[in-house]
Amino acid sequence: MAVLTRKGMGTLLARQGILVAFVLFMIGFAVANPRFIEIDNISGVIRSSAILGVMALGVTFVVIGGNLDLSVGSMMSFSTIVVLDLHDKLGPLLAIPAMFGLTLALGAFIGFLVGYLKLNSLIVTLGMLSAIHGLTLTWSGGKNMDIDDKSGTWFSIFGQGTAMGIPVPILIFALLAAVLGMILAKTPFGRKVYAVGGNGTAATFSGIPRARVVFFTYIVSSFCVAVAGLLQASRSMGSQNTVGQGMELEVLAAVILGGASLLGGSGTIFKTVIGVLILGFIQNGLLLMGLAFYAQYVVTWVIIILAVWLDIAAKRGRLLSPIA
Amino acid sequence: MNSDTRATLIKQGAIWAFIAVELAFFSIAGEFLAVTDQAFMDFDNMLLLLKQSAPIGIIALGMTIVMINGNIDLSVGATYALAAIVLLDSMTWPIFAGLGDWVIPVSWALALLTGTVLGAVNGLIVWKTGVDAFIVTLGAMLGYRGLVFMYNGEQPTSHLNWTLVDFAEAQFLGLHTATWFLLGTALVLWLVMTKTVHGRNAYAIGNNREAAVNAGIRVGPHFLINFMLIGFLAALSAVVFYSESGSVNPNDGMLFELWAITAVVLGGTKLMGGYGSIVATLGGVIAIQLLRKGLGHIGAGTETVNLVIGLILIAVLFLDRQLNRRGREALKI
Numbered sequence: 001m002a003v004l005t006r007k008g009m010g011t012l013l014a015r016q017g018i019l020v021a022f023v024l025f026m027i028g029f030a031v032a033n034p035r036f037i038e039i040d041n042i043s044g045v046i047r048s049s050a051i052l053g054v055m056a057l058g059v060t061f062v063v064i065g066g067n068l069d070l071s072v073g074s075m076m077s078f079s080t081i082v083v084l085d086l087h088d089k090l091g092p093l094l095a096i097p098a099m100f101g102l103t104l105a106l107g108a109f110i111g112f113l114v115g116y117l118k119l120n121s122l123i124v125t126l127g128m129l130s131a132i133h134g135l136t137l138t139w140s141g142g143k144n145m146d147i148d149d150k151s152g153t154w155f156s157i158f159g160q161g162t163a164m165g166i167p168v169p170i171l172i173f174a175l176l177a178a179v180l181g182m183i184l185a186k187t188p189f190g191r192k193v194y195a196v197g198g199n200g201t202a203a204t205f206s207g208i209p210r211a212r213v214v215f216f217t218y219i220v221s222s223f224c225v226a227v228a229g230l231l232q233a234s235r236s237m238g239s240q241n242t243v244g245q246g247m248e249l250e251v252l253a254a255v256i257l258g259g260a261s262l263l264g265g266s267g268t269i270f271k272t273v274i275g276v277l278i279l280g281f282i283q284n285g286l287l288l289m290g291l292a293f294y295a296q297y298v299v300t301w302v303i304i305i306l307a308v309w310l311d312i313a314a315k316r317g318r319l320l321s322p323i324a
Numbered sequence: 325m326n327s328d329t330r331a332t333l334i335k336q337g338a339i340w341a342f343i344a345v346e347l348a349f350f351s352i353a354g355e356f357l358a359v360t361d362q363a364f365m366d367f368d369n370m371l372l373l374l375k376q377s378a379p380i381g382i383i384a385l386g387m388t389i390v391m392i393n394g395n396i397d398l399s400v401g402a403t404y405a406l407a408a409i410v411l412l413d414s415m416t417w418p419i420f421a422g423l424g425d426w427v428i429p430v431s432w433a434l435a436l437l438t439g440t441v442l443g444a445v446n447g448l449i450v451w452k453t454g455v456d457a458f459i460v461t462l463g464a465m466l467g468y469r470g471l472v473f474m475y476n477g478e479q480p481t482s483h484l485n486w487t488l489v490d491f492a493e494a495q496f497l498g499l500h501t502a503t504w505f506l507l508g509t510a511l512v513l514w515l516v517m518t519k520t521v522h523g524r525n526a527y528a529i530g531n532n533r534e535a536a537v538n539a540g541i542r543v544g545p546h547f548l549i550n551f552m553l554i555g556f557l558a559a560l561s562a563v564v565f566y567s568e569s570g571s572v573n574p575n576d577g578m579l580f581e582l583w584a585i586t587a588v589v590l591g592g593t594k595l596m597g598g599y600g601s602i603v604a605t606l607g608g609v610i611a612i613q614l615l616r617k618g619l620g621h622i623g624a625g626t627e628t629v630n631l632v633i634g635l636i637l638i639a640v641l642f643l644d645r646q647l648n649r650r651g652r653e654a655l656k657i
Contacts, residue, residue: 070582119641123589126582127641131634137627246578249398249462256459294473301467305460309453321454323544 017310018259018271021303022278029285036288043167049280050169051076051228051235052247053273056254057180058224060272063255064184065217066197066264067114067121071106071128072225072251076244078136079103079229084145084239092155100226106132107222108215115214129248136241146238159235169231176227180220181269193217197264253300254279257307278303339591339607343614350618357622364621371498373613378502379404379565381609382509383580384587386557388605389517391588393550394530394597395450395457400558401580402468403442407559408572409475411435412483425487436559442468443555447548457547465581472574484570492568505564506606509557514602522549530597586637587612592644 029036055072062069079099086095110128114121147153161168184190192213195203204210232243258275260267282303283296313319347365354364362369383400390397414420414431423430446464450457475481492501499507517523529536529543537543566572591608593600612633619629 113638113642117642119638119645120595122595123641124638126585127634127637129582129634130586130630130637134627134629134631134634137625137630142625142627249465253462253466256462262456262458292474294470297466297470297473301463301470304463304466305449305453305455308455308459312454316454320452323451323454323547 017314018257018274018278018307021307022274022281025278025281025285029281029288032285033288036285041284041288043170045280045284046170046173046277047167049276050173051231052251052254052279053173053276054176054224054228054231055247055251056258056272056276057177057269058221059251059255060258060260060267060269061180061184061193061217061220062121063252063260063262064197064264064267065193065214066200067214067217068125068252068262069110069218069221070122070125070248070252071110071132072221073244073247073249074129074132074136075103075106075222075225076229076232076247077239077241078106078132078139079226080233080239080243081136081140081145081241083230083233084147084237085139087153087155087233088148092153096230099229100223103222103226103229104219107218107225110222111215111218114218115211118211125248133241133245140241142241144238144240150237156234156237159231159233169235172227172231176224177269177273180224184269189213189216194265197266199265250279253304257304259307259311336592336601336604339604339611342590343607343611346611346614346618350614350621353622354618364618369617371495371500371503373610373617374503374506375500376617377609377613378506379561380580380583380587380612381506381606382557382561382564383554384584384605384609385506385509385513385602386554387581387584387588388591388593388600388602389513389523389526390457390550390554391585391593391595392517392530392597392600393526393546394533395547395550396461396585396595397443397446397551397554398458398461398581399442399446399464399468400554400584401577402465402472403439403555403558404562404577404580405472405572405574406442406468406475407435407439408562408566408576409472409481410438411563411566412481412570412572413475415483415485425485428485428488428491432563435563436556439555439557439559439562440552441555443551443553443558444548446555447551450551451544451547469574469578476574478574480571480573482571485567488567489570492564502564502568505560509560510602510606513553517602522546526550527598530599532598583612586633589637590640 026037035041055076059069059072079102082102083095083099086098089095090098106128110124113119113124147155150156158168158172163171184193192203192208195206195208196210196213200210203213229244233239236243254275255267255272256262256275257278258267258271258273260272279300282299286296286299287293316322350364383404387397387400411431411434414434415427420427420430442464446457446461449455449460453460494501496504517526525536525541525546528539528541529546533543562572562577587608588600588605589595589608590611591601591604591606593605615633615636616629619632
């Protein structure tokens with residue numbers, strides 16, 4: 001009986017461990033500093049996590065489909081620079097769709113290489129990280145990009161506006177999470193993504209067009225990157241060429257923290273959102289507790305490894321790995 | 325059998341053929357486009373190229389053995405920065421004040437020890453928890469970088485020791501100190517991977533882990549040794565570079581892991597493990613540095629270098645797969 005209960009506990013922890021950890025963190029921080037759970041603070045944290053969060057939503061699709069995307073940070077820099085540059089040349093109404101078109105084209109190129117040519121996604125997106133950075137520098141000539149007339153445009157609404165008292169970035173993040181969550185959980189396309197990532201060969205034999213599904217996971221990812229670039233550009237109204245540098249790995253950390261397996265076939269949008277929020281709230285909580293800003297990286301390291309370790313330990317039924 | 329050996333030859337020779345093409349291209353293009361009068365194939369220029377290859381090169385050599393073993397290490401850039409800080413900072417510690425220039429070997433040892441310990445931490449976690457090396461070292465990349473920043477905030481850590489600078493700038497038999505370290509590392513690792521039991525087992529584990537376990541090979545210790553080696557080499561790379569420059573920024577070494585992996589993959593090492601060669605990685609490192617210098621020579625900027633290297637990486641992947649596929653089909657007949 002006791003064994004059964006322990007096993008039940010184990011399954012619960014394995015399934016919802018990340019949620020339990022999240023709640024424990026929130027309670028711990030709230031006890032340490034009541035300011036932590038004030039509405040202002042919470043809304044501030046979510047707002048500043050929104051850009052990373054939006055990118056993580058797209059990468060979740062790619063990872064569930066059994067691939068990686070290391071190019072999102074570099075691609076976000078590209079979107080930001082392009083939309084800022086075109087804003088002054090074409091006006092915001094044309095600049096935004098043009099930027100989305102170009103970013104989606106990059107996503108389509110990666111999707112073609114990984115999906116149809118079946119090249120290794122780690123190397124392809126690593127190469128694209130470098131290549132897109134080159135494109136961005138070519139576009140901007142290496143200079144910072146700024147909007148000339150910062151007060152005479154409605155472009156700042158995406159990053160700085162509020163609607164019904166809620167900051168727009170949070171609304172966009174929530175809306176995108178809801179829509180993509182529905183697509184992943186409730187549509188045939190979503191089920192195919194799980195099938196392809198879970199067992200590609202089996203998926204092919206059951207008539208699922210593997211190449212096309214993988215292709216579209218990268219389309220989703222680049223769409224999210226374009227949204228993130230829009231938020232970033234609109235929030236700062238100016239940008240360096242390296243604004244997204246290094247974000248690919250933080251995004252991946254959030255997705256993994258949410259429990260998506262790098263082998264593909266598992267993970268959900270909801271869990272990724274939790275992963276993003278955990279990263280954001282840890283950073284904020286540690287700051288409020290007076291720890292050095294950079295201590296959050298060390299804590300994130302420990303949490304990522306513990307989260308993944310406990311997850312696989314629960315699945316295999318023993319704590320230490322069977323590696324001799 | 326005959327076509328098999330030919331395929332292997334083509335694969336191992338490919339990177340050197342690529343280097344030859346680069347040399348020819350930049351020499352000829354340089355005649356028309358060069359920003360300076362100096363010829364590209366200038367001897368001093370080539371010596372400098374080898375020296376500049378050393379920091380990424382030493383790390384890429386370590387990455388090769390980790391990847392042959394079937395793992396990957398994304399934390400090398402952060403390890404590099406932390407080892408550099410320990411190197412420069414420890415030279416100013418009061419307890420070593422009485423040592424004079426004897427502080428140099430002590431600081432070197434401390435920096436190398438730091439790298440080895442950080443590598444061992446990764447190795448132990450991969451071994452004992454069974455978490456994928458990609459995730460473990462991704463986390464460590466953040467964590468170690470956090471330690472770097474906690475050490476000295478966003479301030480650079482600087483200390484110039486002129487004896488050390490003289491040593492780092494010295495040339496022996498025409499080659500710079502850094503080049504000797506690069507070549508020495510390559511030689512030692514080549515011996516380790518081709519002549520020792522550890523090397524043979526590392527290939528076996530990367531090729532087919534289950535088979536290796538069934539053959540009685542203990543997988544864990546080999547993982548640990550390889551991660552300690554790459555940690556040591558990341559620190560060695562820092563030691564060689566910062567002995568000369570004398571100042572480290574907390575952001576130094578960022579994206580080094582990606583450059584190192586690019587060099588390793590250009591050299592033909594397989595991501596899945598079990599296949600790869602130290603000598604070919606040396607070729608990959610030189611090819612990348614040649615591309616950077618060559619594009620600079622004909623007046624192209626950083627943006628073109630990034631673009632070209634990214635696309636070449638993808639092209640290599642594509643060609644490699646086409647070659648392999650043909651090989652497999654030939655085998656079937």
